[in-house]
Each structure stands twice: as structure tokens, then as C-alpha cells.
Amino acid sequence: xxxxxKFNHLGRKTAxxxxxxxxxxxxxxxxxxxxxxxxxxxxxxxxxxxxITRSKDDSTxxxxxxxxxxxxxxxxxxxxxxxxxxxxxxxxxxxxxxxxGFRLGDNASMCFxxxxxxxxxMLGDGGARKAKTRRSRRKATxxxxxxxxxxxxxxxxxxxxxxxxxxxxxxxxxxEKxxxxxxxxxxxxxxxxxxxxxxxxxxxxxxAVETKxxxxxxxxxxxx
Numbered sequence: 001x002x003x004x005x006k007f008n009h010l011g012r013k014t015a016x017x018x019x020x021x022x023x024x025x026x027x028x029x030x031x032x033x034x035x036x037x038x039x040x041x042x043x044x045x046x047x048x049x050x051x052i053t054r055s056k057d058d059s060t061x062x063x064x065x066x067x068x069x070x071x072x073x074x075x076x077x078x079x080x081x082x083x084x085x086x087x088x089x090x091x092x093x094x095x096x097x098x099x100x101g102f103r104l105g106d107n108a109s110m111c112f113x114x115x116x117x118x119x120x121x122m123l124g125d126g127g128a129r130k131a132k133t134r135r136s137r138r139k140a141t142x143x144x145x146x147x148x149x150x151x152x153x154x155x156x157x158x159x160x161x162x163x164x165x166x167x168x169x170x171x172x173x174x175x176e177k178x179x180x181x182x183x184x185x186x187x188x189x190x191x192x193x194x195x196x197x198x199x200x201x202x203x204x205x206x207x208a209v210e211t212k213x214x215x216x217x218x219x220x221x222x223x224x
Contacts (some may be wrong), residue, residue, distance in 0.1 A: 025044060025047055036113060041097050049095060055084040097113050
């Protein structure tokens with residue numbers, strides 16, 4: 001008879017059950033998370049948490065006792081060097097079970113079992129708490145008005161951006177026109193200066209011709 005024997009045999013004999021839990025504990029220590037069924041995870045929790053507590057005392061005797069259960073030197077080294085340092089300030093509850101649903105085929109309930117201190121995503125969410133809110137019409141209307149304002153804000157921003165872009169385009173066009181007019185005026189001034197220089201050159205040439213003609217007249221010869 002099995003009176004007062006409440007632990008789950010998992011459908012295995014003692015040797016098979018112990019070997020399976022030892023292998024699962026080794027995988028959990030090395031990988032920090034494993035995927036299994038809920039009954040196995042619950043039994044693994046009972047099996048591995050005393051081992052983690054033993055690892056806090058880093059002595060030869062503790063290492064020998066843990067090795068007798070795990071039978072894996074790599075897992076023992078990882079446990080005493082890495083895991084024990086992470087869980088040094090935790091008094092217990094080193095593992096977490098996260099249910100994931102049911103397995104196709106036999107409909108067994110499945111889960112993840114992981115070491116709590118190695119899940120960085122869930123470590124930051126523990127201290128954060130949501131502020132309590134009350135339902136009231138005033139707040140509801142206020143929140144509705146805020147929602148309308150928030151919805152209208154992007155449109156207003158877009159309109160202001162469009163107006164600023166149009167103004168910038170107009171200013172650019174004005175600057176281009178002023179530059180063009182200034183260039184035209186500069187070209188006209190240059191052309192007038194060139195014409196004035198040509199006229200002066202023509203006048204100089206005409207004066208020179210007149211002086212030559214006067215020198216060639218008979219009156220000038222008689223005087224000479």
C-alpha cells in the first residue's frame with residue numbers, strides 16, 4: 001500500500017525517475033531554462049532547489065554532495081561559480097514555472113521552468129506598479145477631450161509644416177527674382193560703360209584726324 005506517499009512517481013521506477021531528474025537539473029543549470037511538462041517541472045523544482053541552496057556553501061563537502069546528485073562536472077562548476085553568486089541574496093524560490101498551453105497529440109500541459117535571477121526581462125517588472133485609476137464622468141470627458149486634442153495635434157503640426165514650407169518657397173522665389181534683376185542691372189551698367197569708352201575712343205580719333213588735316217593746309221605751309 002502507498003499510504004501518505006504523495007509525491008508524483010511520473011510513471012517510472014525509482015532509478016529511472018532519479019536519473020531523469022538529475023539530467024533535467026543538469027540541463028536547467030547549464031541552459032537556465034528548459035521546456036517540459038508541468039508535472040515534471042513541479043518535481044524538478046523540489047529536486048533542484050535544495051541543490052542550489054547547497055551551492056551557497058562553496059566547500060569540498062558541498063561539491064561532493066552536489067556531484068553525487070548531478071554526476072556532471074561542468075554543471076557542478078557552473079552551479080558553484082555562476083549560479084550561486086546570482087542567488088546569494090535570495091532565501092529560496094530560485095525557479096519559476098511558466099505555462100505555455102497543451103501539447104498536440106496527448107494534450108499534456110506544457111511549461112517553461114527557468115532560474116528566476118537569469119531572466120533579465122522579468123527582473124525589471126517586479127518593482128513597477130500601475131497607478132490606481134477611478135472611473136468618473138468628468139475624467140472620462142476630460143480624457144475624451146485630451147484624445148481629440150491629441151488626434152488634432154498631428155494635423156495641426158502637418159498644416160504648420162506645410163505653411164512654413166510654402167513661405168520658404170516664396171522667399172526663395174523672391175530671392176531668385178532679386179538676384180536676376182541685380183544681374184540684369186549689372187549687365188546694363190557694364191554695357192553703358194563699354195559704350196562710353198567706345199565713344200571716347202571715336203572722339204579721340206576724330207580729333208587726331210582734324211589736327212592732321214589742319215597741319216596739311218597751305219596756310220600752315222606759308223607760315224612755316
